[in-house]
Amino acid sequence: MESMIIIGNSGNRRTTGLQAARARLGLPPAFVLDYRDVLQGNASLSSLAQSSGLMFAESPLLRIDAPGEHFEVERELIALGAPDAANTQIDERWLRYNKSVVQPILVRMAKGLKEIKGKLYHPSQWFRGYCKLLSRLDREAAQLWNTPRWMNAPEDIAAMFDKRYTHQILSSAGLPVPRRLAAPEAIPDYDTLRDAMAKERTYRLFIKLATGSGACGVIAYQVNPVTGAESAVTTIGVENYLRRPPVFYNVKKLMNYKEHQVIRQIINWLLGHGAHVEQWIPKASYRDRTFDIRQLVVAGQACHSIARASRTPITNLHLDSDRMSLEEVGMSDNLQAAVRQCAEQTLSVFQRSTVAGIDVLLSSGSYRPYVLDVNPFGDLLYHSHYEGHDPYEWEMRMASRSTNI
Numbered sequence: 001m002e003s004m005i006i007i008g009n010s011g012n013r014r015t016t017g018l019q020a021a022r023a024r025l026g027l028p029p030a031f032v033l034d035y036r037d038v039l040q041g042n043a044s045l046s047s048l049a050q051s052s053g054l055m056f057a058e059s060p061l062l063r064i065d066a067p068g069e070h071f072e073v074e075r076e077l078i079a080l081g082a083p084d085a086a087n088t089q090i091d092e093r094w095l096r097y098n099k100s101v102v103q104p105i106l107v108r109m110a111k112g113l114k115e116i117k118g119k120l121y122h123p124s125q126w127f128r129g130y131c132k133l134l135s136r137l138d139r140e141a142a143q144l145w146n147t148p149r150w151m152n153a154p155e156d157i158a159a160m161f162d163k164r165y166t167h168q169i170l171s172s173a174g175l176p177v178p179r180r181l182a183a184p185e186a187i188p189d190y191d192t193l194r195d196a197m198a199k200e201r202t203y204r205l206f207i208k209l210a211t212g213s214g215a216c217g218v219i220a221y222q223v224n225p226v227t228g229a230e231s232a233v234t235t236i237g238v239e240n241y242l243r244r245p246p247v248f249y250n251v252k253k254l255m256n257y258k259e260h261q262v263i264r265q266i267i268n269w270l271l272g273h274g275a276h277v278e279q280w281i282p283k284a285s286y287r288d289r290t291f292d293i294r295q296l297v298v299a300g301q302a303c304h305s306i307a308r309a310s311r312t313p314i315t316n317l318h319l320d321s322d323r324m325s326l327e328e329v330g331m332s333d334n335l336q337a338a339v340r341q342c343a344e345q346t347l348s349v350f351q352r353s354t355v356a357g358i359d360v361l362l363s364s365g366s367y368r369p370y371v372l373d374v375n376p377f378g379d380l381l382y383h384s385h386y387e388g389h390d391p392y393e394w395e396m397r398m399a400s401r402s403t404n405i
Helices: 013-024 035-039 045-052 071-080 107-111 123-144 154-161 163-172 190-200 260-272 333-348 391-399
Strands: 004-008 031-034 061-064 204-209 218-223 230-239 247-257 275-279 289-298 301-310 322-324 355-362 369-375
Touching: 004 013, 004 035, 004 045, 013 391, 031 035, 031 045, 035 071, 035 123, 045 123, 061 123, 071 107, 071 123, 123 154, 154 163, 163 275, 163 369, 190 260, 204 260, 218 260, 230 260, 247 260, 289 333, 289 391, 301 333, 301 391, 333 355, 333 369
Parallel strands: 004 031, 004 061
Antiparallel strands: 204 218, 204 275, 218 230, 230 247, 289 301, 289 355, 301 322, 355 369
């Protein structure tokens, strides 16, 4: 297990954190295959395996890391997802929804995109490109090694990254998830959403960009069934113009919209790019805040965990939520065990993956656990230790013992 390849963004906090963990454990540095170099055709798994002497050896440990926080990579993935990009049919085997991209742009236009901080660029086309890249990496690894040793298999990453498909998988496995309002294809726009809400007598929902992360593209939406008054708590901002299309932003703070036209516009944009719509389950509370839990699971075993406490419906830590231990929010040993078991059962459904951050909600009153999200890159947990190890150290230790990779 000494040899390792990371496919990620070199020099970012994830890559440097994992390299530092390997150094502390006395392991050699992992080889880094940069997303940008792969997408621009300057490097590949094959070229790295050949230059590092790994081509004819046993498969190294292979880790695909998060592609975010790098605009060049985002731009290249949008280009790869363009309708005129090469090998469209071959590499779209894991694209299960949104076969037709909303307002697609061609490769030339995608490669000419300029960075505007916070702007949400073509999320459905981005995900199409990412699925194609994952498919390509999977095929290439299978040609290089008889049994590639993925920490998380590319197919599982594509499944975890799509909240619609994750919900389908977990529901089929009998795991507790919030009830979805309807099948994704049955809610194409705001009007059908409101019709479905009235039919189901459901007036509080979470609407989530199917392939978003870090609360990007999440709306806590509610309607007063008597007055029709609406509220949408979200990180999405919008700017409208007279002579060009509106621009949608991730404002990285929570906004609470009450105006019907703004809410309608944002929801239509979100549903157009693919969204998962689910029941809003009230969360367990600690003093004047509600909380949920990020539970890391590595090689089948729950390990690091944090509670995310907030005075708002959305608990992501970068939105000024408080990071707390499970003991600090008053969780009993039995409740902690229930969360761990729920998270372990969740990751076990993805049989070719050994790491994920599972977001678990405890319902108010009954404290029943529900799985909110499965994050293949959910191990960036600062100041969190388990048996004396940070998450990356623990992953490297467990990887040497696991028979699944």
